[in-house]
Amino acid sequence: MLQHDAFGFDGASKHTQQTVVNNGALVTEKMWSQINQIIVKHGHEVLGISADAPLDVRCDSYVSESYIETPHDVRILRNSVWNSLKTASHACEALGLDAYDDITGWRQYLHLSDTVHNDYLTINTSKKRAKHPEWIKAFFDLCYTRIKKCHGVLNTIKDIDPASKWVSRLETAIAQFERQTNLVRCRLIDGETIPNAEKLLSLHAEYIRWCRKGKSYPDDVEWGVPVCILEDEHRLMLGWEIMWTESDVEMTVPIVTKYTDLYPIMASISFDRGFGFPGNFDALSGLDVQVILPKKGNKNKEKRSGSQPQSFKRNVGDMSALSRASTA
Numbered sequence: 026m027l028q029h030d031a032f033g034f035d036g037a038s039k040h041t042q043q044t045v046v047n048n049g050a051l052v053t054e055k056m057w058s059q060i061n062q063i064i065v066k067h068g069h070e071v072l073g074i075s076a077d078a079p080l081d082v083r084c085d086s087y088v089s090e091s092y093i094e095t096p097h098d099v100r101i102l103r104n105s106v107w108n109s110l111k112t113a114s115h116a117c118e119a120l121g122l123d124a125y126d127d128i129t130g131w132r133q134y135l136h137l138s139d140t141v142h143n144d145y146l147t148i149n150t151s152k153k154r155a156k157h158p159e160w161i162k163a164f165f166d167l168c169y170t171r172i173k174k175c176h177g178v179l180n181t182i183k184d185i186d187p188a189s190k191w192v193s194r195l196e197t198a199i200a201q202f203e204r205q206t207n208l209v210r211c212r213l214i215d216g217e218t219i220p221n222a223e224k225l226l227s228l229h230a231e232y233i234r235w236c237r238k239g240k241s242y243p244d245d246v247e248w249g250v251p252v253c254i255l256e257d258e259h260r261l262m263l264g265w266e267i268m269w270t271e272s273d274v275e276m277t278v279p280i281v282t283k284y285t286d287l288y289p290i291m292a293s294i295s296f297d298r299g300f301g302f303p304g305n306f307d308a309l310s311g312l313d314v315q316v317i318l319p320k321k322g323n324k325n326k327e328k329r330s331g332s333q334p335q336s337f338k339r340n341v342g343d344m345s346a347l348s349r350a351s352t353a
Contacts, residue, residue, distance in 0.1 A: 061264060062287070068261045079292035081258045084280060086273050086299070088236045090249040093227040096235075098209045099164075103145040104228055105202040106168050107138055112198045113178040116191040122181060131178075137171055161213050165206065172202055201228055222270075232269060255284055255294070263288060273299040277318065278308045285314050293317060 069076070094100075114134040116122070122131075144164045179195045186192075205225050211217040226233045226248060237247040253266040253276050264284055266276060277300045285291055295317035309316045 058264065058287075061262065065257075065261050065263055068259070072259055074259065077290055079290055080263075080288065082255055082263060082284075082288075082291055082294045084253060084255045084294060084296050084300070086251050086253050086268070086276075088247045088249045089252050089267075090247055091227070091230055091233050093230065093233060093248055096224065096226045096248075097149075098205070098212060099145060099148055099161075101225060101228065102164075102168065102202070102205045102209050103141055105198065105205050106141050106171050108228055109172060109175045109195070109198040109202055110134060110138055110141075112191070112194050113175040116178055116182060116189075116195065120182065120185065120189070120191065122178065131174075137174075141167060141171060158214050161209070165210070168202070168206070172199060175199060201225065201231075253280060255280070274302045274305065276300070277302070277305045281309055281312065281314070281316060285312065 066076075069078075111134070114131050117131045144167050148160050148164055175195060176199065179192065179199065182189055182191050182195070208219055208223070208225060212219055221235050224235070225231065226235060232250060233248050234250060235248060236251060237245065251268040251273075253268060253273070255263040255265070257263055264287065266280060266283075268276060277296060281294060284294075291314050293315035296319070298319050301318055301320050305318060306320075309318065
């Protein structure tokens with residue numbers, strides 16, 4: 026069996042954070058799943074559980090929270106202009122574009138950013154901005170003027186080196202600006218209501234969803250991505266599914282189908298009411314595994330008694346056996 030030092034993880038080896046990040050990004054989802062199955066198998070061996078012993082499993086969804094600044098439409102618009110200007114300025118410096126006649130004025134990059142910020146403060150600090158759409162239009166005109174300079178840099182880079190990394194970075198920054206401009210125009214000028222799914226909550230993490238709203242910030246507010254997690258009665262995590270756009274109801278059938286194939290010894294799998302849907306009951310009715318899927322709404326005593334397997338209720342939360350076995 027290979028020792029740890031064969032992989033360069035002995036006590037004398039050192040790895041920078043960026044090295045770990047770069048190599049961790051190369052691990053595919055399939056590889057993570059295989060690693061997790063090895064960990065589950067070893068955990069059962071430590072606990073003295075037979076390989077063919079039936080498992081009672083539960084599934085629940087949690088929010089993997091991400092730290093972002095409180096979303097504000099005009100602020101994000103300002104930040105998108107800042108990001109575009111900063112990216113274009115760095116591209117000019119890295120590629121030496123100052124020698125081109127069409128690329129001028131980037132020595133005043135900080136001044137260009139400050140003018141955008143000053144106009145933003147005029148809008149943000151006013152309590153009557155809804156009655157003055159001309160302020161928003163003036164801010165739009167200034168932002169478009171700054172973005173035109175970024176377009177000029179982008180076109181020059183495409184002519185010089187179409188494969189440059191700065192092309193994709195600038196295109197992403199400009200696309201975020203155009204998307205946020207449309208959202209701000211629809212809400213502040215046209216008076217439309219923007220659905221949560223269409224809002225841009227963060228520039229650096231566009232995948233973030235507004236999972237829960239509340240009046241108490243930040244305790245009752247959740248920004249991030251929901252994740253479905255399956256764990257057995259011994260608190261070992263069998264798998265997970267990231268819900269980039271899906272809801273709990275949409276994940277019920279795919280999760281049962283996938284993980285009953287990965288773990289044929291699964292005897293039962295239980296969900297909470299959030300996963301219940303009439304179509305899911307019909308789709309899962311013919312499976313060999315017992316699917317415990319409560320229906321939404323009030324239930325009588327007979328239905329409540331079958332909400333979870335008894336073995337799961339007895340063993341859930343008991344980590345003492347695993348800790349004693351691992352330290353032995």
